Amino acid sequence: MAGILDVPKPRINCSMLSQHINRAVCFVGRVEKVHPTGKTFSVSDGEGNNATVELNEPLEEELSGIVEVIGMVSNKGAIMATTYDVLREDKGTPFDLELYNEAVKLIHDFPQHYPFEVAASG
Amino acid sequence: MSVRLTEGAVEALFKGVEVNNPMLQLLSIRQIGAPSASPRFRLMMSDGQHSLSSVILATQLNYLIEQNLLVPNCVCLLKKIIINTLADGRHVVIVMDLEILQSAEETGGKIGNPTPCSADGKNSSPKKVSSSTSVSASPPSAAVPGTSYSSSNTAFSASGGRGRGFTGKAPVNASPMKASPMKASPMKASPMKASPMKASPMKASPMKTSPMKASPMKASPMKASPMKASPMKASPMKASPMKASPMKASPMKANSASPAKAMSIANLNPYQSKWTIRARVTNKSNIRTWSNSRGEGKLFSFEIVDESGEIKITAFNNEVDKFFSLVEQGKVYYISKATLKAANKQYTTLKHEYEMTLHANSSIVPCDDIQGVPTLNCDFVPIAELENRDKDAIIDLIGVCKSAEDVSRITTKSSREVSKRELSLIDTTGKVVTVTLWGDEAEKFDSSGQPVVAIKGARLSDFGGRSLSALFSSTVMVNPDIPEAFRLRAWYDKEGYALDSQSLTETRSSVSGSRMNWKMLSDVKSESMGHGEKADYFSCIATVVYIRKENCLYQACPSADCNKKVIDQQNGLYRCEKCNRDFPNFKYRLLLSANLADFGDNQWVTCFQETAEVLLGHSAEALGQLRDTDEDAFDEVFQKATFRTHIFKNRAKLETYNDECRVKVTVLEVLPVNHREYSRRLLSNIHKLAS
Numbered sequence: 001m002a003g004i005l006d007v008p009k010p011r012i013n014c015s016m017l018s019q020h021i022n023r024a025v026c027f028v029g030r031v032e033k034v035h036p037t038g039k040t041f042s043v044s045d046g047e048g049n050n051a052t053v054e055l056n057e058p059l060e061e062e063l064s065g066i067v068e069v070i071g072m073v074s075n076k077g078a079i080m081a082t083t084y085d086v087l088r089e090d091k092g093t094p095f096d097l098e099l100y101n102e103a104v105k106l107i108h109d110f111p112q113h114y115p116f117e118v119a120a121s122g
Numbered sequence: 123m124s125v126r127l128t129e130g131a132v133e134a135l136f137k138g139v140e141v142n143n144p145m146l147q148l149l150s151i152r153q154i155g156a157p158s159a160s161p162r163f164r165l166m167m168s169d170g171q172h173s174l175s176s177v178i179l180a181t182q183l184n185y186l187i188e189q190n191l192l193v194p195n196c197v198c199l200l201k202k203i204i205i206n207t208l209a210d211g212r213h214v215v216i217v218m219d220l221e222i223l224q225s226a227e228e229t230g231g232k233i234g235n236p237t238p239c240s241a242d243g244k245n246s247s248p249k250k251v252s253s254s255t256s257v258s259a260s261p262p263s264a265a266v267p268g269t270s271y272s273s274s275n276t277a278f279s280a281s282g283g284r285g286r287g288f289t290g291k292a293p294v295n296a297s298p299m300k301a302s303p304m305k306a307s308p309m310k311a312s313p314m315k316a317s318p319m320k321a322s323p324m325k326a327s328p329m330k331t332s333p334m335k336a337s338p339m340k341a342s343p344m345k346a347s348p349m350k351a352s353p354m355k356a357s358p359m360k361a362s363p364m365k366a367s368p369m370k371a372s373p374m375k376a377n378s379a380s381p382a383k384a385m386s387i388a389n390l391n392p393y394q395s396k397w398t399i400r401a402r403v404t405n406k407s408n409i410r411t412w413s414n415s416r417g418e419g420k421l422f423s424f425e426i427v428d429e430s431g432e433i434k435i436t437a438f439n440n441e442v443d444k445f446f447s448l449v450e451q452g453k454v455y456y457i458s459k460a461t462l463k464a465a466n467k468q469y470t471t472l473k474h475e476y477e478m479t480l481h482a483n484s485s486i487v488p489c490d491d492i493q494g495v496p497t498l499n500c501d502f503v504p505i506a507e508l509e510n511r512d513k514d515a516i517i518d519l520i521g522v523c524k525s526a527e528d529v530s531r532i533t534t535k536s537s538r539e540v541s542k543r544e545l546s547l548i549d550t551t552g553k554v555v556t557v558t559l560w561g562d563e564a565e566k567f568d569s570s571g572q573p574v575v576a577i578k579g580a581r582l583s584d585f586g587g588r589s590l591s592a593l594f595s596s597t598v599m600v601n602p603d604i605p606e607a608f609r610l611r612a613w614y615d616k617e618g619y620a621l622d623s624q625s626l627t628e629t630r631s632s633v634s635g636s637r638m639n640w641k642m643l644s645d646v647k648s649e650s651m652g653h654g655e656k657a658d659y660f661s662c663i664a665t666v667v668y669i670r671k672e673n674c675l676y677q678a679c680p681s682a683d684c685n686k687k688v689i690d691q692q693n694g695l696y697r698c699e700k701c702n703r704d705f706p707n708f709k710y711r712l713l714l715s716a717n718l719a720d721f722g723d724n725q726w727v728t729c730f731q732e733t734a735e736v737l738l739g740h741s742a743e744a745l746g747q748l749r750d751t752d753e754d755a756f757d758e759v760f761q762k763a764t765f766r767t768h769i770f771k772n773r774a775k776l777e778t779y780n781d782e783c784r785v786k787v788t789v790l791e792v793l794p795v796n797h798r799e800y801s802r803r804l805l806s807n808i809h810k811l812a813s
Contacts, residue, residue, distance in 0.1 A: 093797060093798065096798050096801075099798055099801050099802065099805075102801075102805050103801065103805070106805065106808060109812075110808075110812075
């Protein structure tokens with residue numbers, strides 16, 4: 001876990017999964033279906049595409065709404081999650097997934113303005 | 123080409139001189155008249171020297187063309203002809219009997235090099251070749267009394283009109299137009315479609331525009347088609363009795379009162395003097411009086427519609443008295459003899475080029491035959507599409523009135539009191555928009571039962587995103603009797619009522635968003651804001667970086683609306699100079715000096731009571747108390763207010779204070795940041811910069 005937290009984790013959406021295979025990423029999406037075993041679930045991004053998230057331990061409770069998953073992208077294009085976080089829907093402004101998707105695309109369209117660099121740890 | 127054409131015949135015929143059995147070559151054939159009625163054919167004949175296009179084939183000879191016996195380039199002998207003279211002296215030749223001497227194949231091609239015979243262009247748009255003449259073979263021509271426009275003049279003008287219509291635009295064409303009308307005129311009687319006409323307009327390019335007009339015109343004349351058609355042969359009918367007499371000269375007297383033929387609204391133009399139209403009143407305004415430097419008067423206007431289009435009619439002063447009670451919305455009338463002039467687009471939302479003014483001789487007669495006259499010409503826009511339309515566009519809309527505010531009275535800038543009412547309309551696109559009604563309509567409107575409301579001619583504004591306002595000339599119909607209304611009703615009852623739809627008209631708070639003048643703080647200096655004569659208003663997103671605690675509160679006069687600082691008289695009384703009174707108390711008011719910053723620059727601003735209270739989150743009174751009692755708590759209020767980001771609406775102005783000029787910025791409104799809206803704005807700015 002420590003390893004992944006030190007590394008820059010670019011935010012991506014489904015279309016960018018293939019370019020980030022074997023890399024650490026941060027994926028925000030809406031939970032679609034949870035597998036009965038609880039070890040995997042599917043998420044949809046702002047564009048409507050789906051991706052699969054695999055967990056090390058099965059889920060303890062029902063998951064729904066928008067989650068932020070941090071993990072590695074496997075060869076098959078699934079996200080091997082090391083940690084996830086649910087965004088609360090009952091408080092604050094509702095999360096606009098489509099708008100988020102636009103922002104993610106922007107980040108990748110202008111890498112010169114949004115560099116993903118390993119911060120020189122001092 | 124072994125046949126010899128009778129040279130000089132065309133010239134003679136053109137002059138109205140009878141020629142015995144002339145041999146002429148047919149150059150071209152044009153069909154005129156309503157397609158539904160039996161066709162009339164107009165021929166262009168040549169004698170090798172000149173060509174004449176004002177030749178009409180009597181209908182009993184139509185079979186010659188229909189069976190392809192009479193084709194261009196063949197040579198014929200005109201065995202029996204009748205020459206009709208129109209009011210303006212032009213002549214039309216009606217061929218009652220002809221014999222084909224040589225077929226087109228035998229002839230080979232055009233004999234000689236005939237020049238057009240009319241005074242000017244001739245051809246170009248024969249326009250209405252039509253009519254009349256044919257009318258039952260007996261040349262009623264000119265007259266064609268069609269009532270509406272019987273007079274040859276009219277006919278003439280009608281055709282000419284059409285042409286003229288264009289001409290109007292391109293004076294140059296004037297003559298060609300005339301020319302054609304000449305030939306055309308006889309036909310007036312039955313405005314036939316006359317395809318030839320279509321062709322002709324093409325000739326004269328300046329008239330390009332005309333073709334368009336032309337076509338509708340062609341089309342329209344037939345509106346009253348049932349009647350028209352007949353004129354042609356078969357039924358000299360209506361017209362006939364009249365026709366008989368008219369022949370030549372423009373008998374026209376007829377018209378009005380016996381509208382056997384009605385012209386179409388789309389064809390109306392100022393160059394046509396006699397016409398009758400049959401249309402339904404769609405929108406009648408109230409009587410309005412005005413008084414300006416040139417005098418005063420009253421007017422009322424109404425719009426009428428028929429199958430071809432709509433036009434606005436205005437009546438002034440005396441005519442108001444005459445016609446106001448006669449004209450009722452929704453009824454059909456025959457209208458004739460009004461003045462046509464170019465439409466003043468400022469006062470009308472209709473698309474017609476012209477508008478009508480009634481005068482003393484105008485006639486409006488109720489009509490019983492309403493078949494074919496549409497009830498209302500509406501081009502409804504789905505609410506979701508309103509966003510794509512431009513601001514200030516005139517729109518027709520139909521929707522279910524989901525809710526309506528109560529009538530409220532507003533005082534306008536001109537100090538008039540008006541009633542206003544806002545309705546929320548929803549339609550099948552699921553979107554809601556707010557429509558504002560004014561005056562009587564606002565008061566009369568009954569919103570119970572969620573009626574279907576159709577509005578014609580409302581103005582789209584970008585107030586609050588998108589909203590509609592009923593104009594003086596708009597028509598508001600509640601539960602109208604049109605198919606769209608029924609469809610909406612059915613949809614609403616099934617699913618619409620449950621829809622929690624998104625309104626295009628945002629509520630007040632986010633209204634500002636769509637009209638704000640977004641700037642960055644660095645723009646204040648770089649654009650020299652406030653340096654002009656007027657103050658500059660702008661909005662920005664900024665973070666409060668520092669708020670001055672000292673002198674943030676002052677003691678103000680306790681009387682309502684007076685915020686002047688009071689002077690402590692030290693005897694328990696506080697004196698207000700403005701009210702000239704002493705008070706035993708005062709009220710605390712905030713006057714904050716704060717520093718705002720964004721990524722590029724910072725700016726000192728002044729916040730008065732209202733905005734200061736929003737920033738600090740406490741009322742002035744409470745803060746006043748706190749300052750005297752609990753210093754730490756007082757400080758904490760300021761701490762918490764610092765480093766918060768808000769949307770600021772500001773005014774920048776150059777002010778002189780003791781010989782020193784400085785740009786002072788005052789905060790007018792503080793709003794919480796709407797992140798979604800901000801993100802979208804940033805995204806669009808980025809995209810704009812990137813492209």
